[in-house]
Amino acid sequence: MSRPDAELATSLAAGTPIPRDAEGPVFAEPWQAQAFALVVALQGKGVFSADEWAQALGAEIAEAVANGGCRDGSDYYERWCEALEHLLIAKGLASHDGVDALASSWARAAEATPHGSSIRLENDPQRRTTTG
Amino acid sequence: MSGHHDHDHDNHLSPIEARVKALETLLVEKGYVDPAALDAIVDTYETKIGPRNGARVVAKAWTDPEFAARLKADGTAAVAELGYGGRGGEHIVAAFNTAEEHNLICCTLCSCYPWPVLGLPPVWYKSPPYRAKAVLDPRGVLADFGVTLPEGQTIRVWDSTAETRFIVIPMRPAGTEGWSEEQLAGIVTRDSMIGTGLPSVESRR
Numbered sequence: 001m002s003r004p005d006a007e008l009a010t011s012l013a014a015g016t017p018i019p020r021d022a023e024g025p026v027f028a029e030p031w032q033a034q035a036f037a038l039v040v041a042l043q044g045k046g047v048f049s050a051d052e053w054a055q056a057l058g059a060e061i062a063e064a065v066a067n068g069g070c071r072d073g074s075d076y077y078e079r080w081c082e083a084l085e086h087l088l089i090a091k092g093l094a095s096h097d098g099v100d101a102l103a104s105s106w107a108r109a110a111e112a113t114p115h116g117s118s119i120r121l122e123n124d125p126q127r128r129t130t131t132g
Numbered sequence: 133m134s135g136h137h138d139h140d141h142d143n144h145l146s147p148i149e150a151r152v153k154a155l156e157t158l159l160v161e162k163g164y165v166d167p168a169a170l171d172a173i174v175d176t177y178e179t180k181i182g183p184r185n186g187a188r189v190v191a192k193a194w195t196d197p198e199f200a201a202r203l204k205a206d207g208t209a210a211v212a213e214l215g216y217g218g219r220g221g222e223h224i225v226a227a228f229n230t231a232e233e234h235n236l237i238c239c240t241l242c243s244c245y246p247w248p249v250l251g252l253p254p255v256w257y258k259s260p261p262y263r264a265k266a267v268l269d270p271r272g273v274l275a276d277f278g279v280t281l282p283e284g285q286t287i288r289v290w291d292s293t294a295e296t297r298f299i300v301i302p303m304r305p306a307g308t309e310g311w312s313e314e315q316l317a318g319i320v321t322r323d324s325m326i327g328t329g330l331p332s333v334e335s336r337r
Contacts, residue, residue, distance in 0.1 A: 031152045036252070037173035038156060041165040051295065065260055076259075081151055094158055102154035103147070110145040119145070121157060 032077040039084055048087055056083040183322035185216045186249035186299055190325065191316035193226070194304040204228060207299070216248045223296045224249065227288070227327075234281050235300045236273065236327035238266035239292040246297035250325055257326065267291070277328040300327040307333045 043050055060083040061076075069075055088094035109124035121127060145153065159165045189211055193200040203210035207224040211217060224246050227235035238257070239245065245253040256262050265273050270287040274280070281287070290298040302324040308316060323329030 029149075031146075031149045033174045034156060034170065035152045037170040038152075038159065038165060040173045041169055042159070044169075045164055047164055054293070061260070078148060081148060081155070084155060085151075088155070088158075093162065093164070094155070099151065099154050099158065102157055103150040106150040106153040106157070107145050107147075110150070121153075 032080075035077055035081050035084065039080070042084075047093070048091065052087065053083070056087045059083070060086070183249075183251050183320075183325065184317070185214070185251075186246070186322070186325045187317040187320035188214060188313070189216070189226075189249055189299065190301055190320045190331075191313045193228075193301050194308075194316055195313050200228075200301075203301070211249060211299075225290070225296055225298050226301050227290055227298050228301045229303045229327075231282075231303070232285060234274075234285050234287050234327065235290060235298070236266055236270050236287055237290045237292060237298040237300060238263050245292065246299050249299050250322060254322070254326075273328065277323065279328065279330060300325050302331050305331055305333050 039053060042048060043053060048056075057080060060079040064075065064079050085094065085096070085099055089096060105121060105124045105127050106119070108126055109121050110119045112123045112125055113119045156165070156167075156170070160167055189203070192214065193203050199210060199213070202213070203226045207226040208217065210226070211224050227237070229235055245257065247253075262273070265276075266289055270289050271281070274287070292298055302320070304316070305319070308319070319331045319333065321329050321331060324331045
């Protein structure tokens with residue numbers, strides 16, 4: 001069964017490449033699925049509503065498009081993550097600095113983790129306390 | 133999602149990967165999410181749910197007129213009869229294609245999508261050009277997908293919202309008389325339930 005997705009990439013909007021789907025993975029990378037699951041879980045817990053989420057993500061995408069990004073959908077999950085972070089900050093559940101610090105910790109933990117082992121936050125050599 | 137990564141990239145996280153990990157850690161520590169629940173969600177949407185659920189809905193509507201009537205009247209309840217529902221599918225409206233009207237779904241705000249029946253949205257669905265073009269030039273979108281509708285069949289575009297998601301119920305193709313529900317479900321593609329494709333007997337696997 002031939003699929004026109006390849007052609008779609010070039011023809012859907014002239015001059016704007018669109019990531020192909022090819023009936024394949026709906027996530028380009030695992031982190032996208034994780035970010036997706038976080039939002040689903042938080043909605044399930046009632047931390048925010050579907051409508052709040054739609055507004056947050058819509059605003060993020062609109063801003064990115066206005067700035068010349070997000071035109072081909074390829075950075076969709078980056079916007080998704082920003083929307084999540086901003087919504088959590090707005091709700092007082094996270095701070096930008098807190099997320100920054102934790103992300104740096106994860107990055108260091110990854111570098112300090114030997115091949116073949118799963119990356120654990122405890123592997124960060126600079127990690128002293130749990131975040132709050 | 134874990135336990136089978138053993139390549140070089142394993143000990144390096146990209147900034148966005150680290151950021152997602154950070155958000156996850158933060159939320160797990162605060163007790164808002166359970167890591168096992170996250171894995172279950174990923175698994176559900178990635179593999180278990182997928183467009184096959186939607187295909188079952190369509191096949192049942194094709195073979196059971198009473199179910200079709202219920203689906204038309206209350207999509208959410210009819211879909212729940214088959215055990216599908218939950219996040220992202222609270223209000224599902226089934227848009228039935230007819231000889232006079234073809235339905236196409238999109239979302240111009242973000243990318244609302246009936247996850248429980250169609251799985252995760254394809255990449256192109258989430259792209260601003262698709263959303264923009266679906267509203268302005270739906271026939272052009274169909275042409276991009278290689279679909280040409282008969283003269284006179286109009287296109288109705290359904291713009292999903294956070295509250296209401298749509299699933300297109302395509303017309304049952306000719307040449308499928310006597311097919312079982314399972315056989316029929318096999319020719320219902322995801323795209324045919326978005327409206328960017330049509331089921332065909334040739335696509336039978």
